[in-house]
Amino acid sequence: MLAYYFSLAWRSLRQHRALTVLMVLTLAVGIGATMTTLTVFKTLARDPIPQKSDRLFRVQLDMYPSDVKNSDNEPPDDISRFDAEALLAQHHAKAQAITVAGGAPLEVGTQTPYSAAMRYTSADFFPMFMVPIRYGHGWNANDDASRARVAVLSEELNQKIFGGADSVGKSIRIQGTPFTVVGVAGHWRPDPRYYDVNTQRYGEGEEVYLPFSTSRDLSLDMNGNMNCYKASTEDNTSLNAPCVWLQYWVELESPAQANDFKAYLSRYSEQQRAAGRYSRPPNVRLRNVTEWLDYRKIVPSDAHLQLWLALGFLVVCLVNVVGLLMAKFLRKQGEIGVRRALGATRRDIFIQFLMEAGVIGLVGSVGGLLLSLLGLWAVRHQPTDYAEIVHLDPVMLALTIVLGVIATLLAGLLPAFRAMRIAPAIQLKTQ
């Protein structure tokens, strides 16, 4: 019988084209707007490292002087070089990494120097953040300690300067200093770039990875935030500068380990206070990736608002579809009366008309899908850093169809119920 109901629905849609077009367009616009907004929202809100987002933690320590007023009582986002190196040396977590963005001129052979985007970090960065290594390997803790002149290249840079070949062992020069390539990363582009949201959050990442210790030894330029709390004649990036500018991440295996690590950070803060470096009582934060992205409002609050507005718009469209379906179904009172007289049960009538709503939903969803693709194309042409990564993935594509059909079935419930309740006797006489 479902095939029969489907054929009736299809025929009905073709025979009342103006009304059908109106309903399909109404639905398509509602679904298109919702799915475009939802896709942007999902892109912004997605978990960039779902395998271990609950095990990677961002460390915050409160080294604000006592006269700095921070109403939310939150410690600074970044930590000082002194603290970062001290925590790294104590190696209290399973894995830990200092990281900060930088930039320096890069030369290969006789090629023209090229300003490369860099990341200064420590050895655990690669396994912690699951950076795929295509050739060679990352560096080790000894390289960090010895400030080794070693580098890992991104896949894109390796393609650019070595034609994609295995360049391990090759030499490059960074700000005039020779470095040996020890590894080439595979394709790796976490969106958002959660490990450092101070710089560009989406899009192409850094091209060269160097040991942080080496970057300081060579005084390479850093990019990102630099907040200093006291006047100082020292270089802001020096070991004892009263400045916070480094991101520090740890990998912990369990909530118990996280609690233990937090207690360790409090003890560390207490020690620093006792040593006169900190002015305030221990005030530490340990946020996992998801919590960190929430805290840094990676999904802007207006994206939430837009999503709610789009859903509200979809509801308005659906209410209109309910009205149009009601008008359409009630115009068929005569047919309903005849069908009931010829043996259709109320359930038969209900399913027949719900099927008609479902078919409208299906066609409207396809229209909504096309409008979503158009909407996302428009988003990709906006000057935002996430624009180019906004795409309708297969899940969202399936969701568009499912959402459209389910929403229209829900919209069709009341009209189908009303159709089912039509008294056949009256209709037969009044036809």
Added chain:
Amino acid sequence: MLEMKQITKVYRTEVVETHALRAFDLHVGDGEFVAVTGPSGSGKTTFLNIAGLLENFTGGDYFLDGENVKGMSDDARSKLRNRKIGFIFQSFNLIPDLNLFDNVDVPLRYRGMTASERRERIEKALADVGLASRMKHYPAELSGGQQQRVAIARALAGGPKLLLADEPTGNLDSQMARSVMELLEEINASGTTIVMVTHDPELAARAQRNVHIVDGIATDLRHESPLRRAAITAGVAGA
């Protein structure tokens, strides 16, 4: 085939109570052709709706082919209606969006028959009413008489034991009316029971038996003298 005992039907609104049928008794035997007459508002349509299981009654008992339909669920009544009853309406009531084949197919679909069985029945029913060659036509492409023939084919396709006809020739000219009436007589001759509501005394006279309804009460004219029968059908007071 059809037996109504002391059937009453009361329509109630907030301010008024209308008795459409009062202690309505009627027995129609298998294979009979009964004409039901009566003035407007006498209860003919209410009787037909109740007989066709399209409406519930307030009191009494109704046996259709031996089954008491009192208290039956809407689903059960729909299924019984589909198996046992065929309808012919004054305004044909064909579905305009469906061609003749699909119109005749409607009651068979609700019977759950196989496609081949349905096709066989539809083709035979349309052939029986002389419209086999117009299966793919739509109702709007036919004359009134042809549309009523399609409606008859639709009513007969399921092989009902009872055919309920509500003014079947009311919208037709005399020639078409005659042809439809002849078709009904043929159907009755083949064993189908027919109950026909009509205003037309000539058509009523062609039925085997006449039942006259006045103020919701049925009178079987078979039991009345010719003089009194004439008085009843003419609506003479005190008849």
